[in-house]
Amino acid sequence: MSSFPRVLWLVLILGPAVLVVPSTDAKAQSHTLESNQLVVTVTEDPYSFEVRAAQSGTVLLTHAATSFRQGIYAQNVRAAYDVQVQGNVLTAKLDLAHLAHPATLRLSLPRERRATLTLDHPFPDASIQVAFADKGQHYYGIWEHTHGGDLDNRGASHPFVGRDYQHEQVYAASIRAPFYMMSNGLGVYAETQAAGHYSIARSDTTQFRFQTGKLTYHLLYGPSYKRILREYNRLAGPPDMPPLWSMSSIWWRDDHTNIPEQVDAANAQELLLRDVQMLQDYRIPASTMWIDRPFTTGEWGWGGKTFASFFPDPDAMAQTLRDNGMHLLYWITGRTAHTLKEPLRDRGLLFDGYTEHPSGDLRQTEAYLYYKDFLDSLASDVQLADGQTGVFGYKIDRGGEREMPDSLINTQVTLFNRAAHEQMTAHHGDNFFIFARSLHDKSRRWVAHWNGDPRDNFQALRTSIKNSLRSGLMNFPMWGSDIGSYDKNPSKELLLRWIGFGTYSPMMEFMIDGRDRWYYGGDPQVIDITREATQRHHDLIPYTRSALHHAHRTGVPVMRALLLEYPTDTTVSDMWNQFFYGPNLLVAPVSRKGVEERDVYLPEGRWLNYNDRTSVEQGNRTVTEPAPLGTVPRFVREGAIIPRGDILEANQSWKTDWQPRLRIEVFPARSETTSFNYYTGRVVRPITSRVTNNGITISFEALDHDGRLEIYVDSINRVIRDGDALSDSEYDYHAEQNRLVVPFSGDTTVRLPGATSIF
Missing domain, CATH: 3.20.20.80 (Glycosidases)
Structure with missing residues (x-):
């Protein structure tokens, strides 16, 4: 899988320092590490590497430059030598112009979707800079505040130190992570707490610099944004689960x-x-x-x-x-x-x-x-x-x-x-x-x-x-x-x-x-x-x-930019003024003065207006929705399941007979099975909506609280709950909204023979 270079050592005496320079054959040697998902090829002289998707061969990342700064001098890596490959690990020395001491590289594929590189220099007060070729992709992450576009960081160049800069509109929005995702399917995570700087898509490169003599960074392959976030969550650690x-x-x-x-x-x-x-x-x-x-x-x-x-x-x-x-x-x-x-x-x-x-x-x-x-x-x-x-x-x-x-x-x-x-x-x-x-x-x-x-x-x-x-x-x-x-x-x-x-x-x-x-x-x-x-x-x-x-x-967030759900839709690549709340609810808040209506972009698929519960819209187009004060335009997509209800008493002393109750809204699709992973506080219980030629079935295990199902369907013939046909008095059907209400307790299966989706 790799060949070892034939190296002729040339020793030059420069004052008190000894500069060791590798001399290689005219044809550059290269070495390849592979997993089921990634292929990484390292070239010795000049030093560079390339990352490709194993299945398609698509180039995901091209290394442009690596340099170490000691004092005021930046030393570019010229070549790699003493390259050793053992299994999925490559080690090498990195030749620095004008410095007697080489840096070292360790490259590994610890997981099939992750490549990890560690750069180390013997001077602890050095800084390390890495640059990659920009290929016109979108970049998401790094800073909470905008320093480039709205969501896309293209063109941004800004420190990474956590100081509360005097932003004109929001002072001290200061979440930061040395992590970004690219629209070509790769994420880059520098695992460091050092101060640094990012420059995104400027002069045909994207680069980061950190004030450290040792830096480990990871290349995380999706290709979907959600898969990149999953790898990042696994590596950097999950967010705290609040009460x-x-x-x-x-x-x-x-x-x-x-x-x-x-x-x-x-x-x-x-x-x-x-x-x-x-x-x-x-x-x-x-x-x-x-x-x-x-x-x-x-x-x-x-x-x-x-x-x-x-x-x-x-x-x-x-x-x-x-x-x-x-x-x-x-x-x-x-x-x-x-x-x-x-x-x-x-x-x-x-x-x-x-x-x-x-x-x-x-x-x-x-x-x-x-x-x-x-x-x-x-x-x-x-x-x-x-x-x-x-x-x-x-x-x-x-x-x-x-x-x-x-x-x-x-x-x-x-x-x-x-x-x-x-x-x-x-x-x-x-x-x-x-x-x-x-x-x-x-x-x-x-x-x-x-x-x-x-x-x-x-x-x-x-x-x-x-x-x-x-x-x-x-x-x-x-x-x-x-x-x-x-x-x-x-x-x-x-x-x-x-x-x-x-x-x-x-x-x-x-x-x-x-x-x-x-x-x-x-x-x-x-x-x-x-x-x-x-x-x-x-x-x-x-x-x-x-x-x-x-x-x-x-690692997939609650407030989701539309690009997470529709990554191939170019309309949403920098869209910020509407978002998903959870997996199924599209919300479009009004953020301009004097506005009583607003446009809402509906991506591909079919959508139910969640405010009136009756209007079904086809996607891939923009609709104009009324938005008086107190109203936020909202849509749910076909197949959505939205668990709601009052399961926290909090300060509600006005409810003298308060008991926790769930209210699960189900919007069955026309033909596909959909599900929602409901978290009870102890375990995850999937809620599933199955559509067959015989009708619609909603099923789930006990959810810790009883409540009612609200199912939006046409053509109710029979309602069968846990194997028993219900009489008319045991459920309610509101024809004007196509809403069926069925009480539930514990493990539940509701079958609706002959029912059809409102979509």
Whole structure:
């Protein structure tokens, strides 16, 4: 499979250094590694390699250049020598111009869809740059924020360091992963926390550079985007699976000490509890209230180990929240203030000389444990009646505002996210929720994400929609944004449009500051739309949880750019203003001012208008849909299955006889079998819709909760459930919507002889 080069060693003495240069035959030697899916061919002189698809022979990647920088000099790799091939592993030395010491290469095919390359240089402070030929493909990933197109990164050139750049519309949208997917079927993942830089499709190459003397990067073959994400998820680690209660609405204020004139409250604690009561009064389902700073004693409202006097009884506050089905979270940061700063400084564990409140060096075990102990003492200051802490998680802020050297941001934020996760795990097992602003690659294992501080304009809403889909393309599925903006004075129209978008974000997060004039002022339109949207989001929890679990297993996100579902449709290659929520629900939020309708592109197939449940549309075309305030155009594709229902009580005290119930919507296809993998919280139970010449059959094993099936079909003749024919009184058929309603309990099979699809 490979031949070893005949090498004549030529030794040149250059001062104190010895330069070893391989001399090869006139014809360049090449070596090939193969799997069932990939073929990688390495050429010795000049050094280069090519990656092809094994089945089709299509060239997926062509190496253009590799260089190492030591000091101010960039040293290009000229040739590979001493090449050894053993099984699926190739090793070689890399000849660098003007340097006596060679670099080394290790190339392997550890899996049939993955090639792994490790470059190593003896100087640890070197940087490594790799370039590939650009062939006009699309590139997705790397940054949450747009630095090139909308979703496609072509033309982008930007640092990869995690600093919170002053983006005009959304400050500090700072998810980042050293990973991108290309439309030709290959993903590239550099497994490093080093600072770096990416340059995408510029001067006919795409290249990355990292400040490290050793770099491992992986080539992940799909060819589908979903398959690439699956390989990436397996390699980099899956996202954290959040608790059920985190999927209802989340509420907060930027400063509870700033009591608005519309609210009768004597202090910050009374204001928080008044907000809890407001949600119940308006029947707005919610599960979480979190507190931003200031809330502790000491400088900056953060850094003390006890709550400040304006929260006079945090135990009672936390207990009231739990009694009302809600959870208390609070704001934390890796920045130091008050009791955190001086002990770390005294031990030489502080990044002094940066901001006024620099971070501790969490690479040092003592500093890491000190942060965990501090968080533990603050959480332990809040006790519930059952003896456990009343704090159920955190919002982690900052992390990219020069609290530390830029070169360490990626490492530091990952360690802080991990420390907070471990500290909460010790108290609550897996029953807690943490979300953070700054995340690097493997932080997904520890925390969810909100996209920073958006401004109060429609362009910021549009940017946030792009952020959500870009984050999903890097395997960060539990995502949310500050609904209506972080600013205190959004217009009512902007707030209501953002609520429409937030309904179809896994994390639906409301800031109340600046909205008191509507909620406490009793604006019926704002209250009604908020209630309807939060109830709809709450009702989608069975579907959302299943999609999040699917993301945990496969890397395929909840909020999906259309390109994931229709990769060959060139219309959607950079489309951001509509997306899939989960596998079956197409949503098209309004993100422009003064708009009462909008165009929706329907890809190939047949689609049911999910708002009227009667109109079936043919795909591969654009339709215009009404979209007044409070309405988001939505479609489901043929064969869709959407589990819904109320399976989380949360704060719904107005439901005196509450019991968990499921409501499973099924839209059978005309001829194919479709299924949905429903996650019960313990196991995955497929829900299947089978279409035969004899009719339609819906079947599934027990889903932990009883409920009802809502099946959209024509021509109901008989309904047979678990082998028994049902009488007319045991089911309902709504002919105007072709909707059959059948109760179910436990393992269920419903047969509909003679029934036909509405598609």
